[in-house]
Amino acid sequence: MSSDLLAFERALWQQGLVHVAGVDEAGRGPLAGPVSAAAVILPPAWANSGLPGALTGLNDSKQLTEAQREAFYEFIINCSEICHAVVLVSAERIDATNILAATHEAMILALARLQPAPQHALVDGRLVKTMRVPQTALVKGDARSYSIAAASVLAKVTRDRLMLEYHQQWPEYGFAWHKGYGTTQHLAAIAQWGPCPIHRRSFAPLKLAEPELFPR
Numbered sequence: 709m710s711s712d713l714l715a716f717e718r719a720l721w722q723q724g725l726v727h728v729a730g731v732d733e734a735g736r737g738p739l740a741g742p743v744s745a746a747a748v749i750l751p752p753a754w755a756n757s758g759l760p761g762a763l764t765g766l767n768d769s770k771q772l773t774e775a776q777r778e779a780f781y782e783f784i785i786n787c788s789e790i791c792h793a794v795v796l797v798s799a800e801r802i803d804a805t806n807i808l809a810a811t812h813e814a815m816i817l818a819l820a821r822l823q824p825a826p827q828h829a830l831v832d833g834r835l836v837k838t839m840r841v842p843q844t845a846l847v848k849g850d851a852r853s854y855s856i857a858a859a860s861v862l863a864k865v866t867r868d869r870l871m872l873e874y875h876q877q878w879p880e881y882g883f884a885w886h887k888g889y890g891t892t893q894h895l896a897a898i899a900q901w902g903p904c905p906i907h908r909r910s911f912a913p914l915k916l917a918e919p920e921l922f923p924r
Contacts, residue, residue: 713766713854714755716844720828721752727791728752729826729841730855731815734769734863736807738888739898739914740881740907741871742796743807745814746862747822747829748784749791750855759854760787768850769860774868781865784858792858793821794866803910812836818859832856878904 712718720728733745759766762783769777784790795817802810819826819841829841832849846852850860868887875884881897881904888894888906895913903914 713852713857714750714759716830716846716853717750717752717855718755720844721755725827726752727822727824727827728830728855729791729819729822729828730830730832730849730853730857730859731819732832732850732856732859732863733811733814734860735867735888736811737890738908739890739894739911740799740883740888740904741867741874742798742906743802743811743814744794744796744863744867744870745811745818746792746794746859746866747815747818747826748855748858748862749822749824749826750858751789753789763854763858766854766857766861768848768857769864771851772861777861777865777868780858780861784862790858791822791824792862793818794862795821796866796870799906799908802908806910807908812838815839830856832860874906878906 717728727749729747729749731747733743735741735743766780784792795814797810797814815836816839819829826841829843830849830853831843831845835845849856871883871887880901882893886894903909907914
């Protein structure tokens with residue numbers, strides 16, 4: 709695998725496509741909270757200059773420490789050369805459609821919010837059939853493309869910060885610790901308290917729970 713994490717961007721820039729967006733999501737697997745998606749356009753000038761020193765070590769957000777993600781996040785959103793957008797799709801919307809459709813919806817909305825509009829998207833994972841922007845799908849793209857890695861950081865930090873806010877509303881579930889994932893602690897809290905408004909009721913084990921847990 710190439711160690712040049714601007715290789716995919718560079719190839720598109722050389723074709724005259726200036727606005728190349730990396731797209732990634734965070735939060736597909738949790739039992740609670742929204743799914744988030746981010747889109748990031750890096751400046752083509754970086755093909756020659758390389759990334760700023762503040763982004764040294766930028767990678768798949770899951771491979772970074774919380775402190776690294778926070779530092780990268782702050783630089784990305786405050787760098788005037790970088791275009792970015794982040795979208796959250798609620799648990800209610802996830803339940804109304806499904807997690808894959810909701811994730812794709814978030815990605816498409818994030819791209820739509822970019823100014824200038826993207827000419828091509830580098831998508832983490834598989835092709836998004838409903839996406840109208842020309843795209844290149846990259847499996848494990850968040851470790852292969854700086855644009856996708858940057859989007860990965862924005863999506864995860866945005867969602868993690870929101871889950872900390874939800875922890876203040878519903879501290880009994882421990883969202884600050886597990887961010888909504890199905891840990892032993894989280895499952896025990898659901899068993900004791902039932903679901904709260906941000907739980908994804910279409911997800912097991914919530915959808916297997918007793919009907920009285922789901923007031924209408």
